[in-house]
Amino acid sequence: MNSGTALAVAEEALRLADKAAGRAGPTCAAAVRRARHDGDADALSIAERAWGRSLLQCGDVAAAAVHLRRSIAAAERPELAGESRIPLAAALLQQGRPGPALREIDLAVRDLDGAGRARARAQRADMLHQLGRLSEAHAEYQAAVPLLRRTGDLLNLQRTLVNRGILHTERHSFGAAEADLTAADQLAHKLGRQLAAGIIAENLGFLETLRGDVPAALAHLDRAEQAIGAEGGQLGPVFMDRGELLLAVGSASEAQEAAERAVHAFERERRGLLLPGARVLLAQAALLARDWPTALTQAQRARRQFLRQQRGEWAELARLIVVRSSMALGRPVSRRGLRDMVTALVRSGWPAAALEARLAAALVLGDGELLGEAASARRRGPAGLRARGWYAEALLRERAGDARGSSRALRRGLRVLDEHSMSLGATDLRAYSAVHRVELTELGLRTALRDGRVPQVFEWAERSRRLLHQPVLPPDDPVLADLLAQLRSVVRNARHAQRQVGLERRIRDHVRLHRGGDFHVVEPISLRELDLGASALIEYVQLDGQLLGIGVVDGVSRLVPLGSVADVFGLVERLPFALHRLARRSSSGAQSLLTDAASRLDKLLLEPFHVDDRPLVVVPTGPLHDLPWSVLPGRVGRPVTVSPSATLWQSTRFDNRPGVAVVAGPGLSGARDEALAVAKLYGVDPWLDSAATVDRVLGLLRSCGVAHLAAHGRLALDNPLFSSLRLHDGPLVVHDLERTRQVPHTVVLASCDIGRSLVCTGDELLGLSATFLSRGTATLIASVVPIPDLETAPLMTAFHRGLLAGLPAPAALAAAQSSLAGGSPRDLAAAAGFVCLGGKSV
Incomplete structure (x- = not known):
């Protein structure tokens, strides 16, 4: 051949x-x-x-x-x-x-x-x-x-x-x-x-x-869109109104989406007069989201279009965004014409634009008189305007060398924003509104760092973390109850995915109509008031692209620069990937990656503080909220408690209610056997199969002191209020928890990924774990790593044995994780992701 x-x-x-x-x-x-x-x-x-x-x-x-x-x-x-x-x-x-x-x-x-x-x-x-x-x-x-x-x-x-x-x-x-x-x-x-x-x-x-899924809009604007669309009307202005409202409550991404839809609508409809206004809205949303390049590009395009249309004041509004974006990017700003911009925007009758113009021009020109004019806005007007006025006042006091006066002004601005935030009934809107606090807290941090006084840096680190607030959803809202019941029914039927999206939107919009109730602003704890006992504390904070840590060990506090935020967070992102690979199959490459990243993070985040074998309280920032601390060499077998703030950690109170509830949901490998094993330890009957319904579980949560929920969990990153636990009749979502008057002091969520939260600007947290903590749960054991459907029974039985033996929850979890050291990669990966969230343990 x-x-x-x-x-x-x-x-x-x-x-x-x-x-x-x-x-x-x-x-x-x-x-x-x-x-x-x-x-x-x-x-x-x-x-x-x-x-x-x-x-x-x-x-x-x-x-x-x-x-x-x-x-x-x-x-x-x-x-x-x-x-x-x-x-x-x-x-x-x-x-x-x-x-x-x-x-x-x-x-x-x-x-x-x-x-x-x-x-x-x-x-x-x-x-x-x-x-x-x-x-x-x-x-x-x-x-x-x-x-x-x-x-x-x-x-x-x-x-x-x-x-x-x-x-x-x-x-x-x-x-x-x-x-x-x-x-x-x-x-x-x-x-x-x-x-x-x-x-x-x-x-x-x-x-x-x-x-996950990004919420589209508020209820009345959604209805407006449906009505106008049904008549064949032009929807661009509706999108603009929606964007303006979302911008006011701090939801930058939703505002940007609405603005983009308006831009496309006006382009499609060839409504040239309205198009540059939509671009200004898009630039403002990008500015709020700190997307300076997009803000700059869109504002420049809008300014050119306004000038062609000979709309001078609108052109100056666009120019203001160009100036602010350029300053944020560190680019030179021409001083020429800035006073004319201020004059035009003051003349326009747009108070917010006038204030921002005075602020921007004052910073470029070094003009104290303009700062004083901007500061006058603190006396009246909407909350956002008054808070910006207090920011200008703080800058004015700082310029005069009055550091204490500057700090007082910043605190007044934060109080205005916090009071306004609590008037909002919806958790997501309160979280998004934290974006307006960022410049105030960053100025406070910068001033404290320049002075080099650790107590003041700690104060501003705590102020940058607004305390988790109690949700205010009324438990007897029949409309919400009916919508949630419909959602559970629809989720059980995979063919109705489109209807599920519609129901989620209706629930979001309905909840956003609720107003907030009574509130009080909690002052952050000081270093002097912090009572750690034998524990050590590290609070992390990011500023100007750098990560800093405030360590308190044996009553001695230290401030340590830890390096680039991007470098540290890049290492953090490797851990879920490595654990996910280990869970799916044994892999030396994944093990090497895990070992290397964990060792480097240990050196960066822990070693400078010499915590040794003390119990550790961690207050994270940004992606550090998702760090599985037990994989770091310095924390192997040692207790760690992760808390949103030192103030929340110290103020947490156990109610010592008796009673244990153990629940297993469907679709999670090993959940039933795990529930049987845990229930046997406590001598109680578990709730399984058809008994594990949403209403039954909510009733159990109201009546018990310890709850163990072995159920499939889902974190919806772009739609965190629909993060859920899957039960017999459908998902238990955040809104269900928010309608519950009482929750257990100790909750174990034996499911993948549900310990994570969406971290909003200002370290505001949204998700199931954040909701449990905000409702009063003192200790929450949950996974922060997305490893699907792993059996967690070995870890959970060991953890509960530790609790029954009298160990505090962080120590019981650390001991349980340590006991699996010789197990399979699958068991190790399952155990590593669990953290202890909350406050002081008893």
Whole structure:
């Protein structure tokens, strides 16, 4: 037989290995025999590569490496050897040999060009990704994808888009992830790769679990939109009104969405007069969200359009946003014309615009008179305007060297905002409104840091964390009760997804109509008043891109700079990825990533404070709220309590109510057995199967002191008030808890990811765990790591034994986690994510 026949058989084996790896073995073996019989070196190299690739995809890594090495040895041309080095590198990495793996892939990149080099770079990106070198991986993906598109290599393009989509998902770049995974899904179907399509669907599910759904609008504007739309009217102005309202309550992202919809509507309807106004709203929303480049770009576009329309005051309003964005970006601002801008906006009759113009011009020009004029707004008007007036007053006092007067002014501004916040009945609106506090607290922190006095820095760190407020939803609201019951019914039926979205919107809008009740503003605790006993405390704060820690150990307080916020938070993001991989399969790469990131975080976050083996209280900031502290070497087997603020930690009170409730929900592996085991420890009957309904569980929560809930949990990041626990008749959501007058002093949520909260600007927290704490739960045990459907029975039974033996909850959790040190990677991953949230333990 001629060499062409042997080569054709080998290439067919390679195609089958990629399309149906499980069935390719006999074909690959036949191709190897044919190539050897004919003495065709090229065919032999390709056939051995096909055999190695099929084995690799089927999980037989060691055998795959043997055949791939044979393929390289048989190759007489560098490009054939390079093609085989690509899968060999993957096999070596799976074997836990990253050094040789990277050397092989570097050789492949060197030996190949065109489509081959594109494939090699794609493989190198995936390897770097698996090794946790995420920035390098991202850069390689960015280079490989265009190369694969240019060469028409659809198969490897599909694979690479999947891998890049996973990386985007892990980094919470959800739009980019969805685009990659959707494109990969289309290619997979085009190529007839059903297995790949199934994997893509799995990763799309992971993406949606992390992303959630953004609320659209308030109830009356939603009704307006429906009515106008039903008549075929123009919806742009409705979107503008919605955006203005959302901007006022601090919901920057929702305001931005409304503004963008208005821009598109006006463009589609060719309503040129209204278009630049929508761009100003979009720029203002970006400014509130601290998206300075977007604010600058949109404001510049709006200003040009206003000038063409000869609308001078509107042009000056757009110019004001240009000035503020440029200042935030550290760009030079021309002093020319600033006073004219102020004059025009004062003349316009827009008080907020006039105040902001005076503030911006005063800072650029160093003009105390303009600051004084801005400060006059503190005496009257809406809360937001008065708070900005107090901010101007604080700047004026600081300029005069009156540090105490500046601090008093900042405190007055915060009180105005807090009082206004408590007039809002909806938890999410109160949380979003915290964005207006940020500049006030940052100025206070900056002043305290400049003076170098730790007690003052601690005070402003605490003021930057507004205390969790008690929700005010009336428990006897029949409309809300009916809507929640409808939601549970709809969620049970997967075919009604669209109706579920509509019901969630109606619930959000209904709740947002409630007004707040009685309130009082809680003053933060001082360092002098802090009573830690034998515990140590570290409170973390971020300012101007830097992370700082305030440590209190044995009554001695220290302020320690800890480095770049981006660097620290980048390390934190690696831990869930590593634990997720360990939970799904044992992986030395994932273990190495976990060990490295945890060790580095330990050195950065803990070592400077010399906490040693003392019980530790942690007050986190930003992504540190999601850190599984038990994986840090310095905290292994040692108690940690995570609290939103030191004030909340110290003010927490146990009510010592008796009674234990144990509940198991559906759809969570091992939940039933876990509930039986925990209930047996306490000598109570668990609530299982059809008995575990939402109403029954809410009744139990009102009457018991300790609750153990083993149920599937869901954190809806973009829609946190619909974070839920799955029970027999549907989800128990945040709104259900907010209608409950009493909750247990100790709650255990034995489910994935539900300990996490959405961290809003100003370290405001939204989610189930935050709601339990705000309702009065003193100790909450929950996971902050998204590892789906893990069995947690070993950890939970060990934890409850510790409680029954008299250990405080943080010590009981630490001991339980430590007891699993010799267990499987799956058990370790399940245990590592759990933290103790709340206040002082008894």
